[in-house]
Amino acid sequence: MKKEMRRKDRLVSEEKARDIIENSEYGILATASLNGDPYAIAVSHVLYENNIYFHCALEGRKLDNIRENPKVCMSFVSKADVEQEAYTVRYESAVVEGIAKIIEEEEEKLLALQLICKKYSPDLIHQHLSYIQPRLKHTGVCRVEMQEISGKANERKQ
Secondary structure: OOOOOOOHHHEOOHHHHHHHHHHOOOEEEEEEOOOOOEEEEEEOEEEEOOEEEEEEOOOOHHHHHHHHOOEEEEEEEEEEEEEHHHOEEEEEEEEEEEEEEEOOOHHHHHHHHHHHHHHHOHHHHHHHHHHHHHHHHHOEEEEEEEEEEEEEEEOOOO
16 A cells, blocks of 8 residues: 655646656666565666656666566656755655566667657757667667656745
8 A cells, every 4th residue: 555645745746747757867766676675776767658768788687676576666856956044955856656668679779769869968869870770789778657656846935
């Protein structure tokens, strides 16, 4: 049974939570093995429709965990400004729970990698395909199908 958010006054809309995800430089992916061993790592991500894509190596602990237990959680922070006088942090954050899948289909991998390049290298859009093509077979891509999304913000009161 899921616990309700304690600070409901900081809850933001799903639209705002999506904006937070889009504006975050990276996301933290949390996985767990079948034994329940936790693992969390930063990933370069992009939000596309109801999915979050990230690229990775073709092997490693996160992929082992996804194969064993595809349930994942991701956390994003798009703003975190310390306000010393108020003893607080003004922040915007979002959390996603979903099902991860390692993408094998070349067409979907290519789409995801182009979206990631567009986010992180928008000034080089004309070079994306020539950069991706020779690396496609040596690059892993995962998709997280979002099942739950929520966001919080601690904003300065006007």
